[in-house]
Amino acid sequence: MLRDVIRKWWRAELSFADDNGQVREWVSGEIVPPANDFCRLSLFSKEGLRRCSQSVRVLHEKFVSSPKLRHAVFHDCHLALGIVGAPLYLNGRYEGFLFVEGFARSPIGGRDAEALKAKIRELNPGNTDLEKALERVPVLATPDAERLADLLQLAVSDIADFEAEQLRREERSANRSEAEKYRVDNIVGKSSAIRQVFSLLQKIAQSDSTVLVNGESGTGKELVAGAIHHLGPRKDKAFVAQNCSALNDNLLESALFGHMKGAFTGAVRDSRGLFEVADGGTLFLDEIGDMSPSLQLKLMRAIQEGSFTPLGGSVEKRVDVRVIAATHKDLAALVEKGEFREDLFYRVNVIRIQIPPLRERRDDLALLVEHFLKKHRKPNQRVRALSEEAMGVLHAYAWPGNIRELENEIERLLVLGSDEDVIPAELISARIRQAGGQPAPAGSFSFGGAPANLNAAVEMLEREMIHQGLIRTRHNKSQLARELGISRSNLILKIAKYGLERPPSQGGGGDGEGEEEASA
Numbered sequence: 001m002l003r004d005v006i007r008k009w010w011r012a013e014l015s016f017a018d019d020n021g022q023v024r025e026w027v028s029g030e031i032v033p034p035a036n037d038f039c040r041l042s043l044f045s046k047e048g049l050r051r052c053s054q055s056v057r058v059l060h061e062k063f064v065s066s067p068k069l070r071h072a073v074f075h076d077c078h079l080a081l082g083i084v085g086a087p088l089y090l091n092g093r094y095e096g097f098l099f100v101e102g103f104a105r106s107p108i109g110g111r112d113a114e115a116l117k118a119k120i121r122e123l124n125p126g127n128t129d130l131e132k133a134l135e136r137v138p139v140l141a142t143p144d145a146e147r148l149a150d151l152l153q154l155a156v157s158d159i160a161d162f163e164a165e166q167l168r169r170e171e172r173s174a175n176r177s178e179a180e181k182y183r184v185d186n187i188v189g190k191s192s193a194i195r196q197v198f199s200l201l202q203k204i205a206q207s208d209s210t211v212l213v214n215g216e217s218g219t220g221k222e223l224v225a226g227a228i229h230h231l232g233p234r235k236d237k238a239f240v241a242q243n244c245s246a247l248n249d250n251l252l253e254s255a256l257f258g259h260m261k262g263a264f265t266g267a268v269r270d271s272r273g274l275f276e277v278a279d280g281g282t283l284f285l286d287e288i289g290d291m292s293p294s295l296q297l298k299l300m301r302a303i304q305e306g307s308f309t310p311l312g313g314s315v316e317k318r319v320d321v322r323v324i325a326a327t328h329k330d331l332a333a334l335v336e337k338g339e340f341r342e343d344l345f346y347r348v349n350v351i352r353i354q355i356p357p358l359r360e361r362r363d364d365l366a367l368l369v370e371h372f373l374k375k376h377r378k379p380n381q382r383v384r385a386l387s388e389e390a391m392g393v394l395h396a397y398a399w400p401g402n403i404r405e406l407e408n409e410i411e412r413l414l415v416l417g418s419d420e421d422v423i424p425a426e427l428i429s430a431r432i433r434q435a436g437g438q439p440a441p442a443g444s445f446s447f448g449g450a451p452a453n454l455n456a457a458v459e460m461l462e463r464e465m466i467h468q469g470l471i472r473t474r475h476n477k478s479q480l481a482r483e484l485g486i487s488r489s490n491l492i493l494k495i496a497k498y499g500l501e502r503p504p505s506q507g508g509g510g511d512g513e514g515e516e517e518a519s520a
Helices: 002-010 024-028 037-043 046-065 110-123 131-135 142-182 192-204 221-231 249-257 293-305 331-336 342-348 362-376 388-396 402-416 430-435 454-473 477-484 488-497 513-519
Strands: 014-018 073-076 082-090 093-103 211-214 239-243 282-286 322-327 351-354
Touching: 002 014, 002 093, 002 142, 014 024, 014 046, 024 046, 037 046, 037 093, 037 110, 037 131, 046 073, 046 082, 046 093, 046 110, 082 142, 093 142, 110 131, 192 221, 192 351, 211 221, 221 239, 221 282, 221 322, 239 249, 249 293, 293 342, 331 342, 362 388, 362 402, 388 402, 388 430, 454 477, 454 488, 477 488
Parallel strands: 211 322, 211 351, 239 282, 282 322
Antiparallel strands: 014 093, 073 082, 082 093
């Protein structure tokens, strides 16, 4: 719209130069011909384009050399025609400037006209008739030029305001997304064990005390830490998480406390650590029991004093961070063995939350299954529930991987049972069925034994895919052959090879023709 206004009222072209002072359209050759013929003839010559670019860079250098300059600036180009530009700052950073070029302050005549025509003939030989071009040069007297400058300033101000509002919306959206992820009702359950956790969360969220979250892998320790943060007064600040077992000592120290340029090979610039990023908010340290003794000492001081020194630095930094630590290990036992600092143990163990494993809260299993079915179900997917037999198998399993293992299994079942209204027990992983005392269905097998060679492994995988496919398609061989990308005759041979024919008691002769007719 702004470009159309400038074209209509001033017969000029609006352009943008980036934070390097380059006009991208000019660099790429995608030049929009301005109404001013002299500008057009200059831009479409190699030397003229270079000189026009230099003229624009004069405005860029003025803006860069005076960071506080926010108003429009005028300049005369190499053709002695006017340029006016206004700097664009987005979220405090200089991003370039909008500009309009190629106008005269008064009608061009006499020696000025001859000099202008001579410059164009030098840059673009062969253009002798330039009298009509002189008549089309936009003329902006001082009031018009000032109005154009005001319009450019208003435009960059509106763009900056729009971008700032967009950033605020994105930040609010990100905060809402994070809050949604860690809200208390995402911790699904109604068992007495989990209700005790809920009660404790409400009590400790408003404090700034350090918290130690204990629990087996997969019980939801990060979810609990996030809920503590988002229920408390720091909810509008950062919640930052770091798994201490994921990095070696040097990388973990750099991640937590930052580093200075040159601190180690590859440190090409200063870098903030997570303590600094989380200033005013919460830092969640998962698997703190895997941290080395040397790092434990530095962490102890950061928690105790609220200060630290970046790797390779000499200046101490101070922060206000609430620390929530988590581990699946028994820290008290590690202290006795001398593998964990006693002073750090007492510092992080101010308030302790024990997350119960899934096997101790079986009353919550049905709720969790329903929650994950809703979470991972694709739009228009038919699956609504698991069969009673399938739920019985899940209840009989000990869930060593806890809630994470359950979620992965439900997601797997939704993929395999995508055409089912109710997922049968046969689709549940063999390890879960067998660990729960359930016999494996006829024709199925387990990956428990290591195959002797690659061919055996491939056959094991092929057999399992065909077996699961037959269950999913109710032995519709034509449908399964299409899904697997093989011919129906080839599929029948493989079914016979692996002994996966449908038992006579299940109806039909095992060829799937009845099912195919019914589904047609």
